[in-house]
Amino acid sequence: MKRLNIEFLPLNTSKWKCRRCGCTDDKPCRDVYGKPCSWVKPDLCSECA
Numbered sequence: 001m002k003r004l005n006i007e008f009l010p011l012n013t014s015k016w017k018c019r020r021c022g023c024t025d026d027k028p029c030r031d032v033y034g035k036p037c038s039w040v041k042p043d044l045c046s047e048c049a
């Protein structure tokens with residue numbers, strides 16, 4: 001049986017919230033270029049990783 005990698009399954013991130021800066025899908029924080037952050041973990045965004 002092939003093992004699934006959950007990292008690459010399509011995830012519903014709408015309920016995710018960064019535990020460090022508190023950003024969400026609706027209100028992402030921005031990097032220095034003004035680009036919205038992405039998710040590294042369900043409770044950690046790319047800006048805080």
Ligand SMILES: [Zn+2]
Binds near residue numbers: 019023029045046048
């Ligand atoms: Zn964050």
Ligand SMILES: [Zn+2]
Binds near residue numbers: 038
């Ligand atoms: Zn963020």
